[in-house]
Structure formats: structure tokens, C-alpha cells
Amino acid sequence: MSRTMLTVVGAVALFAAPAVAADDVKWVKLVNPDTGKVLGVTDDSDEAGARVALVKDTNAESQQWKVEKDGEVLKVTNRKSGKVLDVFQASADEGAAVIQWDEKTEENDNQRWSWDGDGKAKRLKGKSSGLVLDVDGDGKIVQKKADDKAKTQLWEVADAKK
Numbered sequence: 090m091s092r093t094m095l096t097v098v099g100a101v102a103l104f105a106a107p108a109v110a111a112d113d114v115k116w117v118k119l120v121n122p123d124t125g126k127v128l129g130v131t132d133d134s135d136e137a138g139a140r141v142a143l144v145k146d147t148n149a150e151s152q153q154w155k156v157e158k159d160g161e162v163l164k165v166t167n168r169k170s171g172k173v174l175d176v177f178q179a180s181a182d183e184g185a186a187v188i189q190w191d192e193k194t195e196e197n198d199n200q201r202w203s204w205d206g207d208g209k210a211k212r213l214k215g216k217s218s219g220l221v222l223d224v225d226g227d228g229k230i231v232q233k234k235a236d237d238k239a240k241t242q243l244w245e246v247a248d249a250k251k
Contacts, residue, residue, distance in 0.1 A: 116153040116168050116249040118146065121224070122210050123240035127152045128222075128230065130189055135170035138177075141187045141230040143241075153249040162201040162216050164192070168249075175200045176232055181218040187230040205235060210243040 119128040121143055129144035129152035144152060150169035157164055165174040167189050175190035179199035193200060198217035205212040205221060212221040212235055220232035224241040236242060 114155055116155055118148075118152055118247045118249050119154060119156075119165075119213070119244045120146070120247050121241065122243055122245050128154065128244070130167060130170065131229075133169065134189075135167075135172070137172060137190050138188050139170075141174065141189060143224045143228045143230065148250050156246065159201060162203050164200065165202055165213075166192075173200045174202065176215055176218060179217055180232075181220070183220060183233050184225070184231050185218070185220075187222060187232060206243075210245050212242050213244055 121127070124143065125146065126143045127146045129142060129149065131140040131142045131144075133149055133151040135151070146152065151167060153168035154174075155166045155168065157166070166172070167174070170189055172189035173192045175188050176199040177186040177188050179196070180186075190200065199215065201216040202213050203216065205214040214221045214235070215232055218232055221235045221242050222230055222244065223233040223239060225231045233239070233242070
């Protein structure tokens with residue numbers, strides 16, 4: 090086979106390969122079992138820097154997340170915005186705001202998470218701070234030290250409706 094023919098065959102094979110459709114992605118809701126409310130973006134915003142909050146479940150795309158492995162940790166991506174769950178300014182301080190932000194390719198530990206705990210309801214722990222998602226008095230998501238008595242720190246994964 091000539092070099093040109095191989096290139097054409099390779100290009101055809103590349104374009105003929107099935108792409109992963111958006112419908113094939115598993116979108117979930119992160120539900121606080123104590124309240125039944127879900128993790129969502131304030132005002133259904135798709136802007137970088139928008140606060141993440143505990144909100145009434147309306148099945149809005151801003152309340153749906155893709156939780157996927159990134160090495161040994163997780164990346165949590167918002168369906169509406171395509172932005173990831175992020176600790177504001179990579180803070181390691183208790184009470185720091187949790188926002189959505191464009192995914193960083195480097196120094197992104199403040200955008201990586203892991204499950205903490207056993208059972209259906211678990212805590213979502215930040216890689217860079219070691220703190221977990223919690224809810225402040227205004228319903229906004231912040232990071233705090235893990236507390237076995239804090240029901241606001243527990244999250245369950247539920248399938249999102251299409």
C-alpha cells in the first residue's frame with residue numbers, strides 16, 4: 090500500500106470511530122440525605138467563579154455532575170457549565186468558598202476530590218486541603234474539617250434524570 094493510501098485509510102478509520110456522545114456520559118446528583126437538597130450552582134450560573142450551594146432539587150443541568158476518576162482522585166464537572174468543582178483561590182482554610190471554575194491542567198489539587206467514609210452517604214474531601222464539603226448558614230458550600238456529627242457534610246450519589 091502506498092503512503093498516501095495508508096494516510097487516507099487511517100483518516101477514514103479515525104473519523105469512522107464512534108465518538109462518546111453527551112448522552113453516554115453518566116450525570117449524577119450529589120444529594121444531602123438529611124435535607125434532600127442537592128449540590129448546585131447558585132442562580133443556575135455557568136460563569137467561572139459562581140458559588141456552589143445546597144439547593145432544592147429541580148433536576149436543572151446546573152445541579153448535575155459528572156464524577157470521574159483522575160488518577161487516584163476524582164474530578165467533579167458541572168453539566169451546564171462544563172466547569173469543575175473548585176476551592177476558591179486554592180485555599181486550605183476552613184470556611185473557604187467552593188465554586189465552579191475552568192479546569193486547570195497544572196496545579197489543580199484544589200479541583201480534585203476523594204470520597205471519605207463508608208456506606209452510602211460519604212464526605213467529599215478536597216485533595217489540596219484535606220477538608221470536606223460542608224454547608225454554611227446561608228446554604229453556600231464551603232470546606233470544613235470532617236465532623237462525624239455534621240449531617241451537612243454527607244452526600245449520596247443519585248442518577249440524574251435526562
